[in-house]
Amino acid sequence: MxxxxxxxxxxxxxxxxxxxxxxxxxxxxxxxxxxxxxxxxxxxxxxxxxxxxxxxxxxxxxxxxxxxxxxxxxxxxxxxxxxxxxxxxxxxxxxxxxxxxxxxxxxxxxxxxxxxxxxxxxxxxxxxxxxxxxxxxxxxxxxxxxxxxxxxxxxxxxxxxxxxxxxxxxxxxxxxxxxxxxxxxxxxxxxxxxxxxxxxxxxTSKEYDKLISNKPLIKGEYIFVYSPWSNDDVYEMAYTLGQKYNKKVVVSQGLRNKREMLRWGRKFKIYAAVGPKEFLNLCKNAFIVCCGSFHAVVFSILFRKCFFVLDGINDDRVSTLLQITHLRNRSFSLLDNYLSAPLYIDYKSALSNLExxxxxxxxxxxxxxxxx
The missing domain is CATH 3.40.50 (Rossmann fold)
Structure with missing residues (x-):
């Protein structure tokens, strides 16, 4: 072999x-x-x-x-x-x-x-x-x-x-x-x-299901926001979506300094004990995923989630994936009227192209x- x-x-x-x-x-x-x-x-x-x-x-x-x-x-x-x-x-x-x-x-x-x-x-x-x-x-x-x-x-x-x-x-x-x-x-x-x-x-999503607990980490509906680095714009988008849809906002990476804690600490639910398996759990069970990361977009698509990605068209990695799946309309800036974007995404064509x-x-x- x-x-x-x-x-x-x-x-x-x-x-x-x-x-x-x-x-x-x-x-x-x-x-x-x-x-x-x-x-x-x-x-x-x-x-x-x-x-x-x-x-x-x-x-x-x-x-x-x-x-x-x-x-x-x-x-x-x-x-x-x-x-x-x-x-x-x-x-x-x-x-x-x-x-x-x-x-x-x-x-x-x-x-x-x-x-x-x-x-x-x-x-x-x-x-x-x-x-x-x-x-x-x-x-x-x-x-x-x-x-x-x-x-x-x-x-x-x-x-x-x-x-x-x-x-x-x-x-x-x-x-x-x-x-x-x-x-x-x-x-x-x-x-x-x-x-x-x-x-x-x-x-496929079924292959990742082997790694995910059947029990959601967070009870109830929530918006999961993920950016590997501090990103106030992504946090702002997630908070605004949370206000509109009356959902709690969950962040896994923790807030890194005093300024972030003062601005976002009381607005988000911080769930820090998240490794790779727990990250998949949070993505799969979210009401909305707010993405400041290429891989947050990846798993949103695989798990057929409603997602919003901040400035994805300006990132070569994200732009390529959105182009393959014909989901470029899920990329927004804070100046866009993203609050009026539909929550439903027809994944039939996207996943067919991906396959x-x-x-x-x-x-x-x-x-x-x-x-x-």
Whole structure:
């Protein structure tokens, strides 16, 4: 049996990152291959996702704890839920690797190495490493499945472009996640680079149901708002929708500073103990999902939810997905009259179009694993 090693942002405490790693591994296992995720975790990424009141100076930790004191236990539980998902739902390499040098010194024996998906080729990302371009591979075939260069491509330095080009030339097959990324890579290597679906879209809602408890985390109808980073505009949209439809607004990522707590603390229900499985639960059972995130849009579509996405057309990742599903009318700015938008979404055409792209993406992956 051929063996596949995946390198991606699998250990980031970000719902989309961990779920896309899970999805890609499940798809490859389903194709009959052995598959491990190379457990590559750099120090910057580990530090970034520690609870805010557990890092920094003593004074900073104290202030962070006071700000989040009402849900500090939930934040600690959230950290454990992510780590548990990592250990229980992903098949990882036996060793953990923390640097590119660690990978170069490792004795891997994979037949295929896959880099992707997520923003692993976004050189502006705080946890970026050239390891995600597979420079450590000695033997075996190199495949890129749906890596993203980020919401907006920003690679300007000649030395960076030249280094990336040399690494791309060593790949046996390359696909990317967004049309903009496809055009950019094509301009470098002078070869066609297809766009394929983010791995989370390769699984159906029924396949994700295996991870979700039958019991909703939140009783009653609610609006779920998710943005991985602080975003007052997304919060404003969710609050306004909550006022119109008389629904409570649930936020999972917690409020990060005093200003946010003063502005939103009494307006939202903060449910912080949310790992990947709990995130799926909140999406699936929401009355409305208010999205400031690509993967919030992904799971809204998969679970056939009413959703509003803020400025999605201005984000290459979201725009590509909305174009595939013909749901561009679910993208709004705060200046739009989004309160008059219908709550009902006819998903028949959207999911039919998505299924076509799902099969194309799976076929691309299957063909290139068998050819290489």
């Amino acid at each position: 051929k063996k596949v090693g995946i390198i991606t942002f699998h250990a980031a405490h970000n719902y989309g990152s961990m779920l896309q790693a899970y999805a890609l591994q499940q798809v490859i296992l389903g194709m009959g291959y052995e598959c491990e995720i190379i457990n590559f975790r750099i120090a910057a990424q580990k530090k970034m996702y520690h609870p805010a009141f557990m890092v920094g100076t003593l004074y900073g930790r104290f202030v962070g704890f006071i700000i989040q004191i009402t849900y500090a236990l939930g934040i600690l539980k959230k950290y454990r839920l992510f780590e548990n998902f990592l250990k229980e739902n992903l098949i990882l390499s036996f060793k953990e690797y923390n640097t590119l040098k660690d990978l170069e010194n490792a004795d891997f024996c994979y037949d295929y190495y896959i880099s992707g998906s997520d923003q692993i080729w976004n050189i502006q990302a705080f946890d970026f490493s050239y390891a995600y371009f597979l420079p450590f591979v000695r033997y075996g075939k190199r495949i890129a499945y749906a890596p993203s260069l980020g919401p907006h491509i920003n690679i300007n330095k000649y030395e960076e472009i030249n280094k990336i080009l040399e690494l791309l030339k060593k790949y046996d097959a390359i696909s990317v996640r967004e049309v903009s990324g496809s055009h950019y890579i094509e301009s470098l290597i002078n070869k066609p680079v297809p766009t394929v679906l983010d791995p989370t879209l390769l699984l 076509v792209e799902r099969q194309k993406s799976k076929e691309w992956l299957k063909d290139n694993l068998s050819k290489c």
